[in-house]
Amino acid sequence: MSRQELKRYTVIDRWIQGLITGGEAAELLGLSYRQVCRLKKRVLEEGETGIIHKNKGRKPAHALSDNTRQRILELHQSDAYQGCNDVHFAELLAKYEGIHVSPSTVRRIRSEAGIKPKRKRRPPKVHRPRQRKPQPGMLVQMDGSPHPWLEDRAEPMSLLAAIDDATGHIVAALFRPQEDTEGYFRLTQQMIEQKGIPMSVYSDQHMIFRSPNEKQTIEQELAGEPVPLSQFGQALEELGITHIKALTPQAKGRIERLFQTLQDRWIVELRLRGIDTIEEANTVLPELIKAHNEQFAVEPRDPESAFVPLEQGQALDLILCYREKRTLGTGETIAYKGKTYTIDRSDHQQTIPRKTRVEVRETLDGRLFVRHKGVDYPLKETVPPKRQSLPKQKASSEKQPHKPAPHHPWRQYRRTQSKSRIRQRA
Template structure:
């Protein structure tokens, strides 16, 4: 059964068990209540889950081509029309054999019989260009690319950047040794502090941007659970930025073309500035970005800006963080990656022991507790030193002792030995 059919089965079973109503089941499946009642009736009267499967599954379509026609096409290709391509063969069959078939049908028949085209042609991919957004700030595109930016003067490292879709302005960029979440966070902070909060962000499907556990089961969907987010995705959700993950590089072609421009121009600019290290390249990057924007940025179609002003109460350092959950111990302490932390300042409110709190780690390494929209700074504390338990000396096993000859334990044995000796003496005398 397909995923959609399996979902129908689970919903019908929940309705029959009394866990859902017809109206709730119809809303979960996107159907009307009358359709929901029909599904439930079919499930009960026609044999359970298989009754909800598609009725045409396993049946041959009426408009399918007969085996005689398929065999005729194969024979004509191997003899009379050998070497023709799919489109030409379809035209020849229509013109000379009165067989009206589409090129795709001809291609499928030949492939099913193990026949490949005489001349393999690779069709060039055509990607329809997407129109720019009309207003600045409606969409940013973000990505990273490794390259030898300093040529042979330093090892290759990665440039992270974000570009505004409407104007082509590079809103932020930073060099890092490898592609990482911290660099993307710095790029977003640069752009937000200088221009504002964008409405949307376009990225690839790297695990920095999306959680590997993003796919939900049918039971989780029915329970109303939401998709888990990565640390970067949680920051986007907190800033109310719509995060779109592209499936192909061509979907975010604006920034992909930016890499070609940078790899052509930025390398020469850094060579002229005599940058030899990653730190020197980062120091020269803001000036180079301004130069690039002056030359390549364009005016948006609409003058009105879509940027949202950042709330003054929002601290971006507390937004772009690593977020995990811990339980408070007695004395308001918690353990975080092998270290024990406690609150740096006394709290105005009381947190009970065993309370689950959200722990955030900033890019600078600060660790804090996020509670009710408030950041509570933590400080590392020493682990309690436990005195080692004194080992009690174990008693050594006593040495084995041999009983004396007159010991009571030996009396029975001695008397028995004497009797035996007496018997032996009597026998010898006799």
Template sequence: MSVKESRRVFVIEQAIEGNITNRQAAEVLGLSKRQIIRLKERVKTEGVTGLVHKNRGRESKQRIPKETRERIVKLAQDSLHNASCQQIAEILEEFYNIDVSSKTVNRILKKNNIPLSHTHRSSKLKRSRKRLPQEGLLSQIDASPFEWLEDRGPMLSLHGSIDDATSKVQGLHFELHECLFGYLKLIQQVAQNFGIPKSIYSDRHTIFFSPKEDKLSISEELSGQTVPLTQFGRAISELGIRHIPARSPQAKGRIERLWGTLQKRLTIELRMAGISTIEAANEFLPDFIKRFNQRFAVVPDNPKLTYSPCPSLDKLEEILSWHQERKASHGSYISYLGHIYQLVDSNGKVIPLTPKSTVKVLTHLDGSFSALYADKYYLLQELLIPPKEKVKNGSKNTSTKKPYIPAADHPWRHMVINKFKRPNSNSNSSSNSNSNSNDNSSLVDERGVTKSVSH
């Protein structure tokens, strides 16, 4: 019997003996006068045990069934290990139709001695930047290399974008490494699903900003550029997006905190889905983003959207591509990535190119190629054998030229190889006989100069 129950027994016994009135007993125990009368009748009929709560020793009707508790423990040890109690409660409700609170999950896990990966920590005092008032004013982008597939696949880099005003995830895309292609796919998702944001906040990676600052060409200076644009910088500049560089990771803390959340939640959901390839992971992301935003997005101060309208699909595909310039050859073809290409129109007609003219080659996100020449777009047709170059007028054909043979009296034939070499006796005798037999012979003086003499 508890202390509360012992005190209640003493007071009711005093009321039964007439030492105190029912009103006084009610004031002492904090009960109503009618309740005191009922307790007195129970003690008279059942004795002191009548004051003990009737549910003592019986399971509550609100208690979670044993099978449900065992299932929660099994999931927490298997597919949901390292998940927080809040995430476990959400997954149980969404996928297993089990409605329990995070505190209930916490009590069940503690009772079964399962360690919790997330514990409550007191928040640190910090000065945070106020959110922008409207959605679409600022998007923070970054990439996070992590073992998203754990031991089921390779390490991947997740490219992501989050809105500053609402913490709404605007896009996610997996690649093997942080790369330009991943960020262009990310911008494509944001533009098609939401619109064009006013500005983008990122770190100073060379994908975003060229390391060759203050090294502008004359044409770039005349166009008003302050720094040379990268492929990503050119793309968002054509979309009318302002690019803001962050000087530290803390400056873009919203996207950094997003990685901490996704590295727990997304990893567990990928594990539950049994995903082990990058293709399957990218297909899983759209549905995950929808559910994530329903859970974590907040309402902005001003509900009016500030996104600019997305351009047409063809124009967006043109902007979000890799642009490279090539010079046309005399055979009306260009060389790109080790292959030879000709420009053709929609009817398959080959387009003649002015020699040494500039052709802009576009590598699209789907891997296809196109070309921009004289402000018109053309397809590229690969040539297996490059055409022969045309020979300029007046040039000699060197393929039929005969080798040059010096004449018999050419000075080269009278060149002395070594004037200090001492001749032997046989050579002297043969030379004397030759000099006598010939009418004209050549002598070499002390300086090595050849002279002709007559006999």
């Protein structure tokens, strides 16, 4: 008999002896009067055992069988589900094994077996989170996460992702061998093709997002010179996107928490799908993104989207590209990466004046263009004409004696010496 049951029996027994009333017994036990009447009847009929609950010591009808519990424990320790947290493991059991249990059941089975959780639970920190933007597309956070996403099946790679601040939707994502400018160009292209152009982009202080020469001197600021931008920064400026650079990782906590969730889940998902290469990982990314957005995305306060489409005449491949300044030579030729290029067109009339400073744009697929006054001219490789040099005359083997000029100082010296000698003799 438990302590609570012993207390109930003592109170009911005092009521039976007439020491207290039924209302006082109900008040002492915190039960209703009808309930204490039932307890009194059972004590009168069965004695002390009548106070004990009838289901005590019996296994509940809805309890898991021992075989099911053992199966869950074996799957939890298997290589396929290694590293899963309790919530994700419960979802995978229902999806792949047909075992429908709650995360609390998984946690209880794991705890009874003496298995420690994947991550230690910490008390929540008291902080005031930044309020989400009201509309989708007002702010998109971008970042990369280098991690062994395919474990020991491949080299570590980086996941580049962009998440909408208002809804938590992953608007674009791709795997790259490492964080690079081309990867963020392709990430932005994927976002614009699927959603549109956002109002602003939030990133960190990586050199991909900022130029090493962006700190200007006082003279440059007074002269009104523009701040130098990186290749990615120039593309965002042409698209009309405001670029915000965070000073700390905590400032862009939404995408940092996203990577923590994806590292917790997608490593197991890629393992269960048998993904061994970065190409295969990028193939299944749309499926993983869709499942994540359906489970974790939230509704915005204002359903109207702030994403805007590309303007008419804007070529995305000529915006998300590499840019270099060059000087146009004679015949509209340009030297670029050790090769000579000329403008590719049918007429040979030179429309861009020579010695003009132009911008060379190289697309992600390797095509080259020259931009002058808002017009893009394609380039083609050409062979520079060789300079014809005059044949050198063979020097004669006979040396001609050098004769000083009539007014050479040497001759003047001899004349002066002869005159002085004549005066001395005289």
